Amino acid sequence: VSELRFNELRGEHVVYAIHRQERTFLPSAEHCPLCPTRPGKPPTEIPFPAFEIAVFENRFPALQAPHGAAEVVVYTDNHEGSLSTLSPQRAQDLMWVWRQRYAELGAREEVNYVLIFENRGVEVGVTLHHPHGQIYAYPFLPPVPQLELRADERLGGCALCALLERELADGRRLVYENDAIVAYVPYAARWAYEVHLVVRGHRASLLACERDELSALAAALQALVRGYDRVFDRPFPYVMAVHQAPTDSAAREREAAGHVHVEFYPPLRTADKLKYLAGSEQGAGTFIADTVPEESAATLREAIARAG
Amino acid sequence: MAWETAEPPASEQPQIAGSARDERGAASARGERFGPLAVERYAKDDGRALILYRHEGQAQE
Secondary structure: OOEEEEEOOOOEEEEEOHHHHHOOOOOOHHHOOOOEOOOOOOOOOEOOOOOOEEEEEOOOOOOOOOOOEEEEEEOOOOOOOOHHHOOHHHHHHHHHHHHHHHHHHHOOOOOOEEEEEEEEOHHHOOOOOOOEEEEEEEOOOOHHHHHHHHHHHHHOOOHHHHHHHHHHHHOOOEEEEOOOEEEEOOOOOOOOOOEEEEEOOOOOOHHHOOHHHHHHHHHHHHHHHHHHHHHOOOOOOEEEEEEOOOOOHHHHHOOOOOOOEEEEEOOEEEOOEEOOOOHHHHHHOOOOOOOOHHHHHHHHHHHHHHHO | OHHHHOOOOHHHOOOOOEEEEOOOOOEEEEEEEEOOEEEEEEEOOOOOEEEEEEEOOOOOO
């Protein structure tokens, strides 16, 4: 069972989940717990010989009922591949799964924020290579969505709408567009190849998206990850986070209150060098960047074009 | 405001038609749809929830 403590100096919660020390760590493909259960073999987390998309409660949860939830989302029963190698149909279905989990978890009384995310690569601490993501449902509003709400107040409306307008007007940091989605390296990106994918229309969450917008989001995500993998011609590690409206009781009262978008934080700054959070980042909270967003965007545009 | 617009249409509300105990020892519920997906819910032996999603074609909306 996890313990939640509030760090007064930082003004933030810290989750102590010491049982997670025992979680499965980089098993061989033969012992992957996210693969389907093969006949005659020990059961995996999914006791079926085949499946399309599976969601289950994490065996080593950081959060759990009645104080939140931690779920695993398995994209495919194929041990190999990534978000980008799913069929377009499967990627679209994944958007519907995300939508369904947001609806169901967000409706729980104790859940104030639903974060859908994916960690890709050992560089960001991945312990299982099978294509999958995770969902945390927090019983409090975490610092990052709080900052986004403050940005709404500062900019006098939806911050994402305002920032999207600026990026479209400038154009230098755009990396991908389709009918419903715009992807760009933010003006003040923290990471060398940070990208935000934003739904063009003001949609608080995936629940507010039209069917075509979900399909467009799936296509944009796959195009970006394919492009990432071409930047250094290697699997590109990243943390991906889907930001949606908070689901706390105060959410009904807020104006703007969120604009669904997906943020990617890749730790690579060159093919073989990682960006570390060191003195300035951890001690002062100020990122020192080694690259310029406009140049990173040009690199990503070219990589996405090459990936096709 | 945001949450008000986030109400799923009726076709996306859980609709459980029936339940059974699966041959693998997991309790299952069948007949649920969400958009284009068929949703099957199970309880694993240790009580944790498992949900399987399968593409069923045209979204029910």
